[in-house]
Amino acid sequence: MKSYLELKNVNKSFETEKEKKIALKDINLEIKENEFLTILGPSGCGKSTLLKIIAGFSKTDRGQFLKEGEELIEAGLDRIMLFQDFEQLFSWQKVIDNVEFAVKAAAKNNKEKLSSAEIKEKALKYLEEVKLLDYQNYYPHQLSGGMKQRAALARTLAAEAEIMLMDEPFGSVDSQTRQELQQLLVQLWQEEERTIIFVTHDIREAVFLSQRIVLMKNEPGEVINIIENKLPYPRIRSSRDFNQLFEKLQSQL
């Protein structure tokens, strides 16, 4: 049986002036459709590099990334990345136009013709999902960090990609906002049924969000364990099971 997404013997290294650094060593991973997967590891373990390979931003030295059995090398609108950087929004466009950008790109990619009213309607729908409807006419610089990430999330959603790639998207917001955004993301994932691959170094974030946690270590970047997270949603951060899993992960990292 073919798996939905598969990483097969992925290897990647970077050469610096002094040495050759192995960022990824023999990574093998299967990902199911509509799964919420986190890749958890310390900085420098190659988790972002792995995500870039899946996104098609970066090539492997050896090994393949397969979707339904076919190798994917180029980036595409089936796999949309949400970044950590606040700068990912276009500062010269209002929030609504930033989201419409994704709607238009997706429509063009699917060879759909949408009227400007339909484009706006879709964009508004996603802005509502991230609870940013009231800020549609703001420019990004007028928003707080958390709101910027909501707007960026709305844009990512609006591309209607089957796979969403998230590179520590909540890493730069305060912890209160981060928890709100995590909750929102789980809720959206449950409503919309998309595959999410989420990279983080925050153990609690991984436990709160995902169904499966891929643990990685650095030098060289390798998968050390893959752990099923069967805690029922919505997850309670203060529960005993939550903290047990947290401790188990912490001891392995």
Added chain:
Amino acid sequence: MKSKYKQRFFWGMILSLIWQLTAVSGIFSEMIFPGLDQILIALFESLKDGTLIKQIGFSLSVIAQGLFLATITALILSLTAYFSSYAAGLIDTLTALAHPLPGIALMPLILIWFGSGKTAILIVIIHSVLWPLVLNLSTGFNSIPDIYTLIAKNYRLNKLEFMYKILIPASLPYFISGLKIAWARSWRALISAEMLFGAINSLGGLGWYIFQKRVFFDLPGVFAGIIVIILIGIAVEDFIFEKLEAKTVKKWGMLK
């Protein structure tokens, strides 16, 4: 903001007063140091009989044409350089050679190749505008955040879409500051070129106007021309560019 204009007004008044006192005192001959009253009369008379307005119109239309042509050319050159590393090498070499060369140094050559007249002035303006614009645009294009090129890949923008949806707006602060330099340089180049190249059908622009006044030793006329040149320079730099920035890069938070 407000206090800047207040201060300028205040010091402008003081300087005018010193000027007028010097003129009235008779230290210098009236022939070479006219009073403000004479200068203002000369200014109003030239404005009234239309000669000055015509010259202003000529100068502004030439500079607008020059800026327009140079901006289009600079955009084409910088975009080509952005997308092709071969072209980048060539354009970089051309810019390095041409940028330090003052337009005025080219004038004898332009006179021989193109004669005097509007074409010659346009060429001087384009030369003075093109290279700083190319430099600024190229810097702007090369300093857009990497994340934008990743987004362009991810959303599968083609080169044209990437250009007008991301590259140009993202580098707008550099573009506008390039335009400011371009304006300042071309305004100076224009006046000197007009003086050298002279009139076509009595129309030679503000530079020519001043030059002519000097020939007739009409110093109030010379100063009237200088005042107009200063006022247009201030108007464009303070009002047009400030408006443009307020409506774009400042509104978008790209410029504090």
